[in-house]
Amino acid sequence: MKTKVLPKKLIFQNVGILDPVKETNKKGNVLLVNGKITEIGKFELPNDVITINAQGLILTHGFCDLHVHFREPGNEDKETLESGSRAALAGGFTRVCTMPNTNPPIDSPESISYIIEKSKDCPIYIHPIGAVTKGQAGVEISEMGLMKDMGAVAFSDDGLPIQNGLVMRKALEYSTMLGVPIINHAEDSCLRCDGLMNEGNISTRLGLPGNPSIAESIMVYRDLQLAEITGAMLHVPHVSTAASVKHIKEMKSINNNITAEVTPHHLFFIDKDLFNYNTDLKVAPPIRNDISRKALINGIIEGTIDCIATDHAPHTLQDKETTFDLAAFGMIGLESCFGIVKKVLVDDESLSLLNLVKLLTVSPRKIMGFNYDLLKVGVEAELVLFDPNENWIFEKKNVFSQSINSPFYGQELSGKIKYTVSKGYISQIS
Amino acid sequence: MLTHKHLLGLENFPKEDIQKIIDTAFNFREVLDRPIKKVPSLQGITVVNLFFENSTRTRISFELAQKRLSADTVNFSASTSSLKKGESFKDTAQNIEAMKIDAVVLRHPAPGAPKHLTEFIDAKIINAGDGTHEHPTQAILDMMSLQEKFGEIKDLNVAIVGDIEHSRVARSNIYGLVKMGANVTLCGPPNLIPNTIVELGVGVNYNIDEVVEWADAINVLRIQKERMGIGLIPSEREYRKLFGITEERIKRNDKEIVIMHPGPMNRGVEIDSGVADSEQAIILDQVLNGVASRMSVLYLLLGTKDGDMK
Numbered sequence: 001m002k003t004k005v006l007p008k009k010l011i012f013q014n015v016g017i018l019d020p021v022k023e024t025n026k027k028g029n030v031l032l033v034n035g036k037i038t039e040i041g042k043f044e045l046p047n048d049v050i051t052i053n054a055q056g057l058i059l060t061h062g063f064c065d066l067h068v069h070f071r072e073p074g075n076e077d078k079e080t081l082e083s084g085s086r087a088a089l090a091g092g093f094t095r096v097c098t099m100p101n102t103n104p105p106i107d108s109p110e111s112i113s114y115i116i117e118k119s120k121d122c123p124i125y126i127h128p129i130g131a132v133t134k135g136q137a138g139v140e141i142s143e144m145g146l147m148k149d150m151g152a153v154a155f156s157d158d159g160l161p162i163q164n165g166l167v168m169r170k171a172l173e174y175s176t177m178l179g180v181p182i183i184n185h186a187e188d189s190c191l192r193c194d195g196l197m198n199e200g201n202i203s204t205r206l207g208l209p210g211n212p213s214i215a216e217s218i219m220v221y222r223d224l225q226l227a228e229i230t231g232a233m234l235h236v237p238h239v240s241t242a243a244s245v246k247h248i249k250e251m252k253s254i255n256n257n258i259t260a261e262v263t264p265h266h267l268f269f270i271d272k273d274l275f276n277y278n279t280d281l282k283v284a285p286p287i288r289n290d291i292s293r294k295a296l297i298n299g300i301i302e303g304t305i306d307c308i309a310t311d312h313a314p315h316t317l318q319d320k321e322t323t324f325d326l327a328a329f330g331m332i333g334l335e336s337c338f339g340i341v342k343k344v345l346v347d348d349e350s351l352s353l354l355n356l357v358k359l360l361t362v363s364p365r366k367i368m369g370f371n372y373d374l375l376k377v378g379v380e381a382e383l384v385l386f387d388p389n390e391n392w393i394f395e396k397k398n399v400f401s402q403s404i405n406s407p408f409y410g411q412e413l414s415g416k417i418k419y420t421v422s423k424g425y426i427s428q429i430s
Numbered sequence: 431m432l433t434h435k436h437l438l439g440l441e442n443f444p445k446e447d448i449q450k451i452i453d454t455a456f457n458f459r460e461v462l463d464r465p466i467k468k469v470p471s472l473q474g475i476t477v478v479n480l481f482f483e484n485s486t487r488t489r490i491s492f493e494l495a496q497k498r499l500s501a502d503t504v505n506f507s508a509s510t511s512s513l514k515k516g517e518s519f520k521d522t523a524q525n526i527e528a529m530k531i532d533a534v535v536l537r538h539p540a541p542g543a544p545k546h547l548t549e550f551i552d553a554k555i556i557n558a559g560d561g562t563h564e565h566p567t568q569a570i571l572d573m574m575s576l577q578e579k580f581g582e583i584k585d586l587n588v589a590i591v592g593d594i595e596h597s598r599v600a601r602s603n604i605y606g607l608v609k610m611g612a613n614v615t616l617c618g619p620p621n622l623i624p625n626t627i628v629e630l631g632v633g634v635n636y637n638i639d640e641v642v643e644w645a646d647a648i649n650v651l652r653i654q655k656e657r658m659g660i661g662l663i664p665s666e667r668e669y670r671k672l673f674g675i676t677e678e679r680i681k682r683n684d685k686e687i688v689i690m691h692p693g694p695m696n697r698g699v700e701i702d703s704g705v706a707d708s709e710q711a712i713i714l715d716q717v718l719n720g721v722a723s724r725m726s727v728l729y730l731l732l733g734t735k736d737g738d739m740k
Contacts (some may be wrong), residue, residue, distance in 0.1 A: 201626035205441065207541035207563030207601060210624075277542030323519055323540035324560070 001090050001400060003123060003427040006381070007050040009033050010426070012419075013219025015054035015385065017041070019375045020061060020358045030059055031265070035424045040375060042057040052419070054385055060354070061361035061374045062094025062382040062422055066183075066333065067237055068310035070096075070126070072095045072118065073111075074103025079314040079402045081115070084334075085122040087312065087401035090333035090429050092360075092384035094422035095125040097368065101159040107131035108294060109146040116151045123425045125382075127153040132171045132182060141171050148178050153368050156183035156238065159284070163189055165222060172232035181233040181367060183260070184223050186244070191215035194321065196325060198286040206277065208324060212288050217243035224251040227258055235367060236260040236309050240285040242295035249304040259367045261309040262296050264333060264340040269293075269407065273288045278405035279320045279327035280401070282314070297349055300359065307363040310337050314403030329369060332401045336394050338386065347414050353388060383421040390416040431730045436555040438544045440605035448606060449729075452574045454734035460723055461498065468641055473596050475732050476715045478526055479536040481558070482508045482519075487693060487717070488558050488568075492535050495724035501732075503530070510545035510734065519543070520550055526553040533732055536560070554731050562596045568692055569602035571723040575716045576647055579688050589641045590674060592651025592700060593622040593662075595669035595726035603649060604630050617641040618629060618651075621662055638673050642680065647688040653700045665698045677704040686710050693717070 010032045016026045017040060030037035031046065043049075070084035079087075083099075088096055098115060100106035106115060112128050119126035130152035134140045136159070144155055155175065162168045162184050175182050192215040197203050199210025220236055224247055227234035231332040236248060248260050269287045281287055288426050313330025320327050338360070345351040365372035374382055394408045420427045432447045440448065461469055477496050481489055489505070496503040506526070526534070533554040536544050541563035544555050559565040576583050588607055594600045594616050604627075604708045607614050616623055616700075624635055635641050642648065646706040653669060663669050670676070680687060689701070689711040705711060 201629045204595075204624040204626045205630070207561055207598060209562075266465055271496065321520055321544045323538070323546055325540040326519075406653075 001086070001427055001429050003089065003425050006032060006035050006335050006424050006426050007420065009046060011051050012051050012054045012059055012385065013051055013171040013190045016058040018058050018060040018357055018373065020346060020354060021373045021375070025354065028259070030383075032220065032341060032343075032421070033061045037375070037377055037379050037381055037383055040377065044307050049319065054108050056389075057385045057387055057418055059383055059385045060357050062420060063092045063338070063360040064095040064364040064370065065093050065305065065310050065312070065318060065337075066097045066235070066364045066367060067228040068096045068098055068312040068334065069101065069314065070098045071102060071314060073114070077402070078316055081119045081122050081126060081143060083400070083423055084312070085124045085126070087332065087334040087399070088124045089420045089422065089427040090398065090400045090417065091337050092417040093124065093334055093348045093418050094382045094384070094420060095127070095365070095370065097127045097129050097157040099156060100129055100131040101157070101406055105131050105136045107134050107136065107141060107142045109150040112147045112150040112152045123427070124422050127151070129154045129156050129158075129183065131155065132157045132184075133145060133167060138162050138164055138167060140173055141167070144178055146175060148180060152180070154181045154183055156237070158183065161185045161187045161189060161219060165226070168223065169226050169230060171229040172226050174186065176230060176232050179233070180369075181235040183235045183237050184219070185237060185284075186219035186223055188215045191218065195286070196273055196282065198288045200271055202271045206274070212244060213241040213288060213292065216285050217241050217247060220244040221247045224248065224258065227251075228255050231257065233257045234259075238263050238264050238266065238285055238293060238301070239305060240288050240297065242292045243405065244303055244404070245295045245299040249299070252304060257307065259306040260304065261307050261364075262305045263309060263311045264337050264344075265331060265407070267293065267296055267344045268340050275326045276279045278407060279322065280323055280331055280405055282324060282327050282329055283311075283331055284329040288411065297345065300345060301349065301351055306359070306367060308337065308341050308359045309364070310334050312401070316399050316403060330405070332399065332403055332406050334402060335398050336406060336408045338417055339392065339394065339415050340408065342388065343413055344414030381421045384417060385419040386415055386417045388415050392415075392416050431734065432641075435731070436544070436548060437566050437731065438548070438555065438557050439568045440569055440602050440609070441564065443566065445609045448570065448573070448609065451570055451723065451726045451730060454730060455574050455722040456504060456571070458725040458729070459719065459722040461725075462718065463671065468498050468500060469731055470500045471729050472496070473501040475533070476502045476504070476531045477507045477533045477535060477728065478531050479503060479535045479558075480523075480526065481506065482538050482543075483539050484561070485537050485559070488537065489719045491717070492724050495723050495728055498721070499725055499728055501728065519546070522537055523547055523551050527553060533728070551712065556727060559598050560600065561586065563598055563603045564605075565598040566602045567720070567724055567727055568599050569606040569715055570727065571720040572603055572649060572690055572692070573606050573688060574719045574723050575689070575712050577708055578719065579712060580646065583607065586612045587615070587644055587646045588612045589615045589617055589645040589648045590618045590651065591638065591648055591675065592653060594627060595616055595622045595624050596654065597651050599651060604632055608632065612739065615641055619663060639679065641685065642675075643683055645687055647690060648675060649690045649692075650701050652692065652694060653696055659683075670699055674699065675701045675705050677702050680705055680710070688712055690716055
């Protein structure tokens with residue numbers, strides 16, 4: 001991957017312009033001058049312009065990921081804001097929201113401004129999510145108002161579910177005056193117990209403690225009901241079970257303030273794939289069975305699930321190269337995301353490319369209240385160009401994260417990111 | 431010798447190899463009855479007993495098997511190791527590998543640890559119990575004991591009674607017995623029998639009296655005291671009443687039911703002393719067969735050629 005400052009004038013020629021807002025896909029040219037879009041479609045080519053012939057490629061909004069872990073501060077051996085940005089660019093992402101479970105956690109206006117300051121020079125837009133509770137301890141709500149003033153876009157204790165229903169209720173109520181979503185990692189810790197993988201016939205065979213689906217869905221159900229009585233915005237992260245999808249669908253029919261995301265890995269793998277105790281597949285919530293996987297896909301197709309989020313969770317080799325019980329939860333996901341969801345949802349299922357792009361662009365931006373109409377003259381260029389037809393094998397050389405904990409190596413993916421334009425930079429991805 | 435390089439578990443271990451191990455174990459059993467109980471089969475072979483979890487009988491059984499085969503053995507247990515200094519499992523294993531050993535007998539609390547070990551060392555690996563996953567040599571010695579008693583395992587009605595969910599002995603026995611053609615029924619509290627276990631080809635019956643009436647042999651599992659008090663088993667007396675192999679239950683049936691137990695026993699809880707010490711209990715035969723079975727496994731994985739066991 002090569003990242004350069006955008007030339008003064010740059011034109012993408014003969015490109016398929018896929019506008020997920022206007023819902024159009026037309027061939028044409030796109031001119032960027034000083035990092036802004038100045039012409040779209042058919043127009044007279046200016047002088048002194050650098051041209052990229054983008055024949056066969058699709059140009060659309062840069063992707064937006066509501067769920068990444070960039071590990072800074074505290075675990076810079078796993079990822080930094082800088083290295084995470086490179087991983088994002090390689091995956092076509094121009095905007096991400098970082099989870100606050102760093103060390104120390106991002107639970108104060110000072111720590112929010114630390115992330116804002118440190119990410120200023122990064123080549124993508126990084127929005128910090130603040131902790132719902134102080135120290136992510138699940139007891140006292142944090143200074144959400146002050147954090148929002150400093151730039152927090154949402155609140156979450158991700159990784160640590162808010163077990164206490166009263167704390168969750170009070171946090172939701174409090175957030176209504178701020179108008180930002182609460183994102184609760186839904187998992188009842190008592191039902192999860194010491195669960196390490198999905199509870200089912202595979203966990204029984206492997207002798208690994210199971211984490212039952214209901215540990216998630218029971219808390220999703222609680223959160224949905226609390227959202228209803230409080231009127232707060234609730235975003236359900238990394239939905240993994242069929243029952244959760246069912247509850248979300250039901251509640252969405254009467255409450256417009258609920259949104260939900262699914263990760264690429266929950267759409268791709270099933271618990272049978274853990275037969276070899278592969279620690280790269282150890283993740284929270286766990287990889288479920290095929291019934292849940294299919295329910296997630298249907299949830300996307302019928303619109304119950306709003307967006308794709310990677311839950312990019314870098315870990316060092318020694319965190320993963322150990323016995324299954326001790327291995328860390330999580331996997332990286334930014335670089336492989338598009339190729340996976342294009343394959344699973346468009347190639348194997350009936351989703352249109354336009355709807356897939358919406359799941360990665362307009363939908364997540366709407367949830368966070370970001371500007372989502374990006375293919376307009378005068379807008380700062382935040383774009384991705386991909387080849388929708390290229391099949392490629394995901395390998396370590398495709399990874400730009402500081403960590404390499406991915407279970408996708410050797411998998412054939414469909415659709416490849418070629419260029420990402422973000423914050424005045426253009427990255428060419430090989 | 432065997433089609434597999436390691437003995438990680440019985441789930442994916444071929445029936446023919448299991449039968450070969452049992453048949454060879456009977457030959458070694460004969461060695462154990464000699465005045466000089468030693469053969470030179472594994473002379474010059476070095477085996478490490480790598481025990482990351484407390485064990486007395488399994489470790490002694492393996493060590494005896496190695497000594498009877500004239501192998502050189504080294505014992506390594508977690509309490510005396512560098513694990514306490516924070517060294518990773520991988521580093522410990524690679525260090526041992528660097529000392530040029532031929533085989534590792536591994537006992538580890540983590541399910542999958544033996545499989546994990548094969549990823550970074552070349553020695554042959556024998557699983558001596560990995561958490562709640564498998565304990566293949568225990569199942570082999572149990573099957574050998576059944577074959578000794580009944581002549582054949584096929585079509586036997588074998589009950590396994592106890593905490594199935596947390597039992598590696600149960601899992602390995604299920605895989606082995608189902609492969610060998612036995613009928614297997616599990617019995618125990620419903621909250622300790624995963625409902626997906628029937629997919630392994632076994633039946634489940636929570637009524638111990640029906641199970642006793644049905645069974646030719648009962649493998650009684652040890653009830654772990656640490657399972658008490660966390661909502662799994664209310665009390666010892668209730669367990670004994672509902673699932674205990676009591677003298678009264680055994681005497682109620684006319685036929686002779688063979689009783690097995692992997693040890694150590696909680697007398698008066700899962701098994702009455704009168705049953706454990708009765709003629710029909712083959713618990714001590716299991717112990718002796720354990721040494722013979724482990725000799726057979728070691729020999730078939732590490733020996734140079736067939737028939738060389740003089």
